[in-house]
Amino acid sequence: MDVDLLDQFRSRILERKPLRLHGGGSKDFYGGPLVGDILDTRTHAGIVSYESTELVITARCGTPLAELESALATRRQCLACEPPHFGAATVGGAVAAGLAGPRRAAVGGMRDFVLGVKLMDGEGRVHRFGGEVMKNVAGFDVSRLIAGSLGTLGLILEVSLKVLPVPPGDASLRFEMPQDKALDALNRWSGQPLPLVASCWQDGVLTLRLCGAQAAVSAACAKLGGEAIGDVEALAFWHALREQGAEFFAGDAALWRLSVPSVASLLDLPGATLIEWGGAQRWLRGDLDPVRIRELATRVGGHATLFRGGDKVGGVFTPLQPALMEVHRRLKQSFDPYGVFNPGRMYPEL
Amino acid sequence: MTQREHSADAAQDFAGIDRAALIAELARCLPASGLLSAEEDLKPYECDGLSAYRQVPIAVALPETEEQVVAAIKACRAAGAPIVARGAGTGLSAGALPHPQGVVLSLAKMRKILHVDPVARVAVVQPGVRNLAISEAAAPLGLYYAPDPSSQIACSIGGNVAENSGGVHCLKYGLTVHNVLRVRAVTVAGDIVEFGNHALDAPGYDLLALAIGSEGMLAVVTEVTVKLVPKPELAQVIMASFDDIMKAGEAVAAVIAAGIIPAGLEMMDKPATAAVEPYVKAGYDLNAEAILLCESDGTAEEVAEEIGRMKAVLETSGATDLRVSQSEAERLRFWAGRKAAFPAAGRISPDYYCMDGTIPRKRLGEMLTAIHAMEKKYRLRCINVFHAGDGNLHPLILYDANVPGELERTEAFGAEILKLSVDLGGTITGEHGVGYEKINSMCDQFGSDELRMFHAIKRAFDPEGLLNPEKGIPTLHRCAEFGRMHVHGGNLKFPELERL
Known part of the structure; x- marks a missing residue:
């Protein structure tokens, strides 16, 4: 040290x-x-x-x-x-x-x-x-x-x-599928013993990543069908998604992140959508009404974060119920009694 | 109402509680069958799975609904009385040991499986639901709840949340904290709160992680949402024999180094297999110094590939015999011996004391050598079962409580193992919790700054210190006393407690 x-x-x-x-x-x-x-x-x-x-x-x-x-x-x-x-x-x-x-x-x-x-x-x-x-x-x-x-x-x-x-087997597949069908398929496949590790749906195209034992990945590819993606292209695709270098994330429009149960049906919101995590993470672009988006996300059992850009005046993270905020305040007070560390970075009260 | 905040420095005094008034108030908010206060009715609640520590509470409350939980908590708080939440009472660290001035809040009557969703792959259950009952309910859907503590037939999900329970498959599938999405709970103020949700994350601090493993000290669980995962098509286990326990330890490292995360990876030493074999007839190699159970699960293709790779690694690592389960019945028989290690210890010895330290796996040799030396020092036998994949060691110290001095020697033996676990870079408890049992050993693992912070975290949820007081986190005063006890030695610990 x-x-x-x-x-x-x-x-x-x-x-x-x-x-x-x-x-x-x-x-x-x-x-x-x-x-x-x-x-x-x-x-x-x-x-x-x-x-x-x-x-x-x-x-x-x-x-x-x-x-x-x-x-x-x-x-x-x-x-x-x-x-x-x-x-x-x-x-x-x-x-x-x-x-x-x-x-x-x-x-x-x-x-x-x-x-x-x-x-x-x-x-x-x-x-x-x-x-x-x-x-x-x-x-x-x-x-x-x-x-x-x-x-x-x-x-x-x-x-x-x-x-x-690092899993020995790694393959990616592509399917043409509208959003509702993609969400159904993702939830169905996730309930089966398949080595499905990542997914991305955007503009009618669903991309899957399968990682695990070589034999398991090969068997899953045969079972699921779809169009195989070459290794180099697939690695670049998942890297761009992880780093938000993909086209979807470009530009200055506000980026909302909705964390919801994977089974939540289509959310009635305008703007471009990209879905990850088997349906559990949904990205939206555009100046959406923060009150409405939070209400929708909360109603289906999740929450919404103004991830990048946009007007942060309405807060970045979904507000907490009062009893939980009180616990947060007390925890903050215990770790950081003088309010030194990143004040207001999460909530104005902390 | 006591509004004074509890402090990290000294234990609270709960004297002066009006017992009769508290019992009358609890009677008002619970059904007639939901309150026990007669001496003979309280007796079954005087201990949990660790029966060496016993204490009769003022009363036992058995709420059937969340509203009753809220009302019972409010009644206790108004009286300034400690509240000890209890699940199935299978815990091994006296976490549910009653408080002499307190009420045991048993969640055993809240045992409804509220909802199993095959598409979302979650189950919403009440806290008293047994761990295995969740997997049984999900089985027709091809799903199961992954954490499988050995007591899964009896232990409750609420207790699993309190202890962050593991199991033999947690190297691959994780602990309770990795498999619970949401916990609904009642705070000591009577507020209903939710930690986590049905999404993969929640806004704010990760209070779900803090609540899981908090041993009933932060809130009382009333509902749990667990993740269900697809049941693997196939599982097979390799039973490998070694003529040297160190070689078995090195074989475990070699399996991991080969990039394999087995579904289960367990080790038993020779005294352990000798203890279980006559009892279970699992077919263990009794000549081996150690055996490893190494499991693969997944699709048939995946298992065939992985079993092949595992066999190659184990052979290279010097296994003297390898057997692969050829049927589900045989797989379960191989596991039965491991899962029955605790009762088997109970058959060969009047009493046994199970330890739960975790060490970095590479230090296994040092630990086992030290345990052998301790067997001589304390004149007691010890058998070892080991969650080898994640370094969690369960030495079972065999003793006879009717022989004067044996329990005290056993406790000293156990405390020395835990101290060594910390010294080797590990922890005093991997999955059984601190409870009342290991509270002094917490002084070995943490300094006063960390302990003060733990107390501050408790205060953030429970300002008056009513939820399971004197468990989990020692006061600084207790650690000072404990230190002195080491100097003087030979003193009986916790003289206020009855010993059996």
């Missing part, structure tokens, strides 16, 4: 002025307003340990996500939840944002892969929660609480993540 560096972090925190935790800055667009002086985490970088046969890697917050993934690739392992890089993402930023890529529905999100964190709280104290083992129920599961907390609870110093082998 670089004691001097941690002392520098601590002395900044002890000034009790708002700090904007900043890794690669790749997700500055995400969440509420950016408030406070930058605390750059990239000085605290590097892989601390990587035990491929224990399926765990531990890295400091400022480690580039790309560096971590390169290390995993040397042992044919990966971060299965595929957090986006959006440029120069760091490991700490990826955990704090808690975003996941195309394989989310099949393998789990960032919170499912976090095994432990080392965290500096709002009074400069260093805590270790969780650890480097798969099963650990000692104390509350703070590590997973930190995933997706947008840096509002503390400065992540180190994280330990579960890693998985």
